[in-house]
Amino acid sequence: MSSPPPRGWCRRQSALLADVRAFNKEALRPTPEIRVTTLLGELKLESHDEVYTKTDDFEEEERQRLMDAAVQKLALLRKMSGKDKSPCQVLPGLFIGPIGAARNLKALRKRGITHILNISPIVPCYFRDNPEGAFTYHVVPIYDDSSVDLLPHLEKAVEFIAAGRKAGGVLVHCYAGQSRSASFVIAYLLAKESMSLSEAWTTVRRARPSVQPNQGFLRQLAEYEQSILLNTPTKAICGETNAEEEEVFPLCIEQ
Template sequence: MDWNRKSWKKVDQGRLEREDFDAGPTNLDEIEPGLWIGNLTAATDLEELAKIHCNYILTVDSCPLPRNISLLPGIKTMFIQVTDMNKEDLLSHFESAFEFIEEARENGVVLVHCYFGVSRSSTIVIAYLMKKFKISYDEAFERAKSKRKFVSPNAGFESQLRLYEKMGFTIDKTFLHYRLFKLNVAAAKVMQVKILPIEHMDVVKDDPALITVKPDPLVYRCIKCRRVVACVSNLLPHVRGRRMSWKKLEPSDSQEFCTLIYFIEPIAWMKSAMHSEQGKLNCPKCNSKLGSFSWTMGCQCPCGSKVSPAFYLVPSKVEWSNFVKNVQAI
């Protein structure tokens, strides 16, 4: 096989699979007993896999392992499809990767690898160490780095690891910065394909007017027809004059939050927001203009704060209410 070129072949159901690659010589290091980080070459080196008694392989790459490896008897595999780009979402895979590594270490040896064994695989292993030992990102990084000099998550993955630490080594879907992170990931995809891909529809929240089980009693209504259009829990509060970013994790005094514009999460009634990069937000009942949205350009609040992506309601177009019926007619 020619190891000096890199190509892929298409297999069933349109999936891409590596055929040839050049990830350098076999390279792997043991981080904890039964937990190794390596490159793609190591993951396809049958002699080396046998030497370390590897029976689990976790692939974090753009393509899965060649079938001659993934179909080996006695080896269980997991594939996380992610490229080594700052805006890629690895955070959402931390929990499933942790469970896979835990199972692997209980039953044998696991190799976590990406292409070069530097960024993506290191990120997954650092997240595992953080959760396993309840340690900070910095501690987990140094722990892994002491065993493998190539450990180096890219800047985006490092920020995701720090967010994971802030959430207490779990995925808290109600955590403000996690919600902002997911919106930014979705926005990056919208920039590429011009619509919201179905795999990112989880950022679109349920229509509060149709929620019948434990509806949020604190809502915003269209001031013209009084149709419920958002819950207080949909708000994305911003600090006056400060750019809203999921990477800025320092706490803010709630008294500093601006109310000149209500930035919110995308909600199911915002049909145009799922098929366009930007546009108006009209009341789904009376069609009055309530605000606007932009996945790509964002919006600057009169207070000076820049928010991107942005979905906002103009305060003069809505009213706050502390009472909501279980079901409202549209």
């Protein structure tokens, strides 16, 4: 049989509920000590420093957790890039891929690729100074960030892709081969193949199912499409999104 509740618990509960209803965050004042009375009448004291130490510990643990998750994600991306090394053909003479494709000389040769559009500030142009490579490079040093302004880079990149196709073949790559490279290939299809944004998206995804431009890039591509239809200059779109693509899709793997 359970013991009866202590005397006065109901009154203390009513007082607590009244305090909760009357609580006003703006009325709080700094205090060196926090006094807590439980419903059983027990008095507990907590120093101001102890509270902040607990909060700081929690924030530090959260920062560490996020850092560990980022490291794991990067390790997975690097592992995937080691297997994902085949250029994926979008159209005859037009290929898209990740860093693995950009350094796969055998695959580049096999597909007759002569031009490489490198859309990354960190991925090297592996065969730029290699006589065995003899590739023509164009670099767009941007990150995969929704606030990055693509539009000033599109015209030169589109003409480079067109020249590469005429010369034999062109590879458009970034690091993962999902967002930046896909955005520039889509821009080319809009400008040179007279496709709609929907058609271009479908065409690129058919070649490489993992493609997923970030939301900022997609908004700018929609504006680029309108500028082509209206034959007017484009203006940069500044915008951010919290949407993140975490899905993992099949890769193009060299057989």
